[in-house]
Amino acid sequence: MPPKAKVTQRAKEASTSGPSVSPPQPPRTVNEQTRERYYLGRPYAKSIDKAGVSSLSPAERTSWATAQYLGASATSASRKRPVLSNKTQKELWRHANEASLPLRALKKAPPPDTTSGPPPSGPPSVWGRDRSGRDVGTYSLDDFRERTARRVRLTILGVSHCAFLAKRNTSSSDITPEDIQAEKQRRAEIAKLQMELYGQRTGGSYAQDPEWDDVEPVAIVEPEGALAAIAYPEAYGEAISYLRAVMAKPEYSPRCLRLTEFIISLNPAHYTVWLYRFSVVNALKLPVTGEIEWLNEVALQNLKNYQIWHHRYLLAELHYSQIADSPERVAAFARSEVDFLTMILAEDTKNYHVWSYRHYLVRKLAYWTADERIATEAFIRQDVRNNSAWSHRFFLVFSDPANSTPEDAASTGEDGDGLETSLGKLNIGHDPAVPEAIIEREIRYAKDSIHKAPQNESPWNYLKGVLSKGNRPLGSIEDFASQFVGKIGQGDEEVVKSTHAMDVLATIYGEKGDIPLADLYLERLANKWDPIRAGYWEYQREQLKHGAGKTA
Known part of the structure; x- marks a missing residue:
């Protein structure tokens, strides 16, 4: 007979293996990691927390008591009030070494995780709370490492910031532009980290800029009990507070020019900041052409803004006083301005501010040219109902000093606000200096336009004005x-x-x-x-x- 299989041995092995025990899960949050370390430093604390001291074996109870005595002995020694004799302490330390008890342990275990819901109202968290009130102990380990790295970075930046201030206070001449730029970037990063970590605001871009450290901002204060307080954006309110401070001195510097540019980008209709900007340009003797190039970009983004055109008028007045002795430069300036105005009118052919400035420009620069009249005709061909273009043509034809009676300064507005008085005050009275050939030409032009659009009022008004000029x-x-x-x-x-x-x-x-x-x-x-x-x-x-x- 064949030998029997050894089944009994396998059954015995299977019966002695017992139920499998899954390994403990690694900690996922900061509190779990802290609790794990707490129990590693106190080997019997977990059993005691679950079932009390009575659940320990006699040997475990002896080791636990030894650890408790050693802890009390260390505390009393630090306070210079020994509780145990030296001999007893040596005996306890011998037993601790034999039992391999940890020499250090965390003082307090963290509370259970509260990863959802509102923060508890009890005692503060072991790890504190973040800007939103969340217990930092509930962070994942990766998030906590990232937070720790940012706190370390904030500390390093703070030390560098203090070093910059100390260097500037002791020897400001040693501060280079690179140092200032680095400090500006450093303050911006500090402000960002302060907000991310603690929700603390350290000021806006100007408060973080070392270039403005010497200026005490004058904040906008609404009257107490104001019916409708203006809710200024933070960036705008901060910039205006610095503007008020530098205007009070007054200060005219490149940084003030940059400040006005920033405020204008936020509020192009701020009349005061435009006037102050012109004062800065004038005081610093900056090239007007450079300012006009910057202004062109702003005007293209704000077609209906009156303040832009008044600023341009002031610049034109200033620039003309600088180039009046050079007819070539005056002509070049006139052409460049007309080219830009044509670009603007291509976007908005009936922009009152643009036509008003064009009236002023023609009179100021004596730009009574056939090209200007032909350009106006192009606008009328494009839209025969463009009353602004008809008005400009009438102004060009019948105010040209070469073909009309000279007007006094009061009627031209040259001694007053030329931009405001240049439009809307066209003289339609009889002028014997206007040649008959021009009267006939303009009558034909008006009649031709009326045939194209009989119900258009502009050419009818123009025709009546021409007849009045020619005393017909x-x-x-x-x-x-x-x-x-x-x-x-x-x-x-x-x-x-x-x-x-x-x-x-x-x-x-x-x-x-x-x-x-x-x-x-x-x-x-x-x-x-x-x-x-x-x-x-x-x-x-x-x-x-x-x-x-x-x-x-």
Whole structure:
């Protein structure tokens, strides 16, 4: 018979193996790691915490008591009040060595992890809390190592910062631009770390800049009980506080120029900072052309900003005083300015501030050129309803000193705010100095434009202005205006291509004494062809009748 298999031995081995015990999980958080180290330094603390001292064996209890006595003995020795004799202490240390008891241990175990929910209101955490109130002990080990590295970095930066201040206080002449740049970067990093670690703000960019350490900012203080306090952004409020400080001195320096540039980038409509910037440019004798190049970029980003154009006006006044003796430089400056204005008007063809500055520029630099008139015609071709372009053309043609009666300084605004008075005060009165050829040319130009858009008011107003300049009666265009209306007063057969032509004809008939016909035109305007301005037309009718009564 074959030998039997040794099954009993395997069964015995299997029965003696017992249940498998999984190895302990490594700590995942700072508190878990601290608790592990706490129990490693106190071998019997975990059993005591679970079941008390009675759960220990006699040998373990002896070792535990030895550790307790040694701890009390060390504490009393540090206070110079020994509790045990030297012989007893030696015996205890011999027993500690035999039992391999740890010589050091953590004083206190961390509380259980609270990774979710609000922070507990009990005693403070062993590791403290971060800026959001979270127990640092609940951090993962990787997050804690990163936090520790940032705290170490903050300490190093603080030491370097103190060294910079000490060096500057002892010998400021030894401070190089590289030192200042390094300190600026250092302060920015300190501010960032302070905020990330502790939620503490150490000031904005100017407070962190060593270049501004000598300036005490003058903060904006809202009146107590203000109805609507302005919520300034922090960066803007800080910059304005430094601006108020340097303006109070006053200080004119490159750093002040940079400060104004920063504030303008935040609030381009701040009128005061523009005036102060011009004062800085003037005081430092900076090249106007460089300032204008910077201003061009700002203007392209803020098309409707008036302060930009007033600043440009001040720069043009300053620059002209520097180049007035050189016709070539004046002409070059005029061309560069006109080129930029053309670029701006390509973005916004009816920008009032741009046309106002263009009026001023032409008069100031004597830029009464055919190229300027042709450029204006291009704007009118692009949009025949561009009233600003029509106004500029009238100004160019009838204010040119070569073809008009010279105006006094009061009417040009040269002794006052030239930018403000250059637009909106066009003189449409008769000027005998204007050549007849120019009058005829402008009449033809206006009529051609009216044919293209009869209902456009701009060329009609321009035509009336040209007739006034040439001292020609309005009745001279009666036949022209009649082309755009017909069969007025005949009900549905009326034909009206231009209400402006009706207005002109009503005025002509009134001047000729044909009051009923003039009144008919005004009545049809009020009731059918232009009812949105019925009130105005009724007023004109009353004026017409009132004038006829006086004449009678």
